[in-house]
Amino acid sequence: MIGSVMSASFNCEENHLPSKSSFTSLATSLVENFAKNRPIHANSLILTIYGDTVRAYGDSIWLGSLIKLVEPLGINQRLVRTSVFRLSEKSVLQSKQQGRRSYYSLTHRAVRQFASASKRIYAAKPLEWDGQWRLVMTSLGDISPEQRETVRKELHWLGFNRITTGVYGHPSIDLDEVKKLVRDMGLDNKVVILKASAMDAKHLPVSNRLLSQCIDLEPSNEKYAELIKDFQGILKAAKQETDLDPALCFLVKTLLINRFRIILLKEAELPDELLAKNAISRRARALVSELYQIIQAPADQYFIDISETEGGAFTQASDDYYSRFSD
Numbered sequence: 001m002i003g004s005v006m007s008a009s010f011n012c013e014e015n016h017l018p019s020k021s022s023f024t025s026l027a028t029s030l031v032e033n034f035a036k037n038r039p040i041h042a043n044s045l046i047l048t049i050y051g052d053t054v055r056a057y058g059d060s061i062w063l064g065s066l067i068k069l070v071e072p073l074g075i076n077q078r079l080v081r082t083s084v085f086r087l088s089e090k091s092v093l094q095s096k097q098q099g100r101r102s103y104y105s106l107t108h109r110a111v112r113q114f115a116s117a118s119k120r121i122y123a124a125k126p127l128e129w130d131g132q133w134r135l136v137m138t139s140l141g142d143i144s145p146e147q148r149e150t151v152r153k154e155l156h157w158l159g160f161n162r163i164t165t166g167v168y169g170h171p172s173i174d175l176d177e178v179k180k181l182v183r184d185m186g187l188d189n190k191v192v193i194l195k196a197s198a199m200d201a202k203h204l205p206v207s208n209r210l211l212s213q214c215i216d217l218e219p220s221n222e223k224y225a226e227l228i229k230d231f232q233g234i235l236k237a238a239k240q241e242t243d244l245d246p247a248l249c250f251l252v253k254t255l256l257i258n259r260f261r262i263i264l265l266k267e268a269e270l271p272d273e274l275l276a277k278n279a280i281s282r283r284a285r286a287l288v289s290e291l292y293q294i295i296q297a298p299a300d301q302y303f304i305d306i307s308e309t310e311g312g313a314f315t316q317a318s319d320d321y322y323s324r325f326s327d
Contacts, residue, residue, distance in 0.1 A: 023237035027248040030230065034255060035074030040262070042075045042083045047092070048258040050106055051114040053303055056321035057314045060096065060105035065307040072251055096310065103310050113157045116177055120159055120264055121257065122324035124289060126282075129172050129271030136178060137192040139166025147187065154181050157265065171271045217281075220267040224284040227259050235291045246302035249295035260288045289325035296324075 049069060054061050067080045075083075084104050087093040092110045096103045106114065138151050152168075158177060160168040175193055182191045234252060238244060263284075275282065304314050 023234065023241050024245055024248060026234045026237055027245070027252050030234065030255065031072060031248070031251045035072065038074050040258070042070070042079045043087060044262065045070060045073065045075065045254065045258055046080070046083050046087070048254055048261060050093075050110075051118070051261070052254065052257045053300075055106060055111070055114060056317040057303070058309045058311075060103040060309055062308040062310075063102045063104060066104070068306050069250070069254075069303070072247070073255075098310060112180075113154075116158050117261070117265060121261055123285075124325050124327045125285070126270065126272040126275060129273050131273075132171075132195045132197045134160075134170045134173055134175055134178070135163070135192075135194040135196055136160065136168045136170075137166055137194070138168070140190075140192055143187065143190050147185070147190075151182075151185065151187070151191065154185075159265070159267075161267075171274065217267065217270075220263055221280050223259075223263045224280045227263065227284055228280070228287055230259075231256060231287060231291060235287055235294075238291060238294045244295060244298050246298040246305070249299035250302040253292060253295050253299040256288060256291060260284070292325055 046066065049066070050061075063080070063084065066084070067077050070080060071077075084093055084095075088095060088104075091107050093104045094107050096105070136151075136155060138148050143151070148166075152162075155168045155178075158170065158173055158181070160170045160173075163169045175195070178193055182188055182193070231252075300317065307314055
């Protein structure tokens with residue numbers, strides 16, 4: 001139970017307007033519901049903590065600190081140890097021993113994946129578009145099924161969507177990232193990377209519409225609606241209070257980004273020009289951005305207070321960490 005970390009009673013007015021202490025009440029309810037139901041695998045939550053916080057402050061974190069951070073979310077010590085072991089087997093995490101303590105950090109490959117994903121997650125608005133589609137073809141060269149599946153997973157991480165068999169499309173990614181990925185895999189001469197656009201302005205709307213139809217947004221839209229429902233009350237309450245509980249802020253921040261990250265990385269995010277003005281993804285991003293910026297500072301203080309790295313206490317985060325969701 002999370003009572004040892006924080007205590008609160010859920011008390012909300014009948015008209016659902018935030019009361020003076022409703023941030024604590026609503027946030028505690030969110031955390032308790034997650035701990036009770038745990039709708040996701042522990043691996044996902046641990047990866048979110050690494051990508052959202054640990055990577056910004058340093059390379060590694062003591063396993064004992066990680067256990068403390070996720071305990072209020074219903075993830076016990078055994079589950080944490082199992083998760084970091086499996087993530088290490090998948091070459092996502094790597095460990096370093098100092099005495100009897102184990103410190104875990106992201107591998108080089110995982111850092112690259114998180115850096116790419118962060119550009120999508122923490123953007124203040126959908127990325128600007130130059131009108132060209134980025135296409136990657138994996139079915140032309142002599143590639144083994146195992147290599148093709150690895151490329152597919154890596155392209156998925158980058159936000160590509162499957163257009164047809166062996167063809168993946170993305171509206172805005174920097175192709176240097178794709179070139180580096182292909183080069184690191186030793187597939188330079190086996191994967192085709194292209195930029196494509198309509199042959200003239202007349203055909204531009206048609207080509208964009210047809211390619212956009214390859215991207216099914218309905219499942220993502222349902223998830224965005226659930227995210228808004230679960231966090232909009234917390235945002236309203238947070239905007240009205242000044243002394244927010246640091247532990248709750250860290251837990252809410254982690255759950256918020258975890259939900260947002262999972263939705264984003266399961267869809268090919270369309271550029272602003274191809275989104276409807278009332279697209280629910282716009283509203284979800286605006287909510288995530290505003291709530292994140294409100295709770296970031298107290299959440300960080302909690303993280304610093306209870307976490308340790310190889311050199312001792314965490315101190316200052318990287319500069320780009322403080323510009324997340326900024327224009």
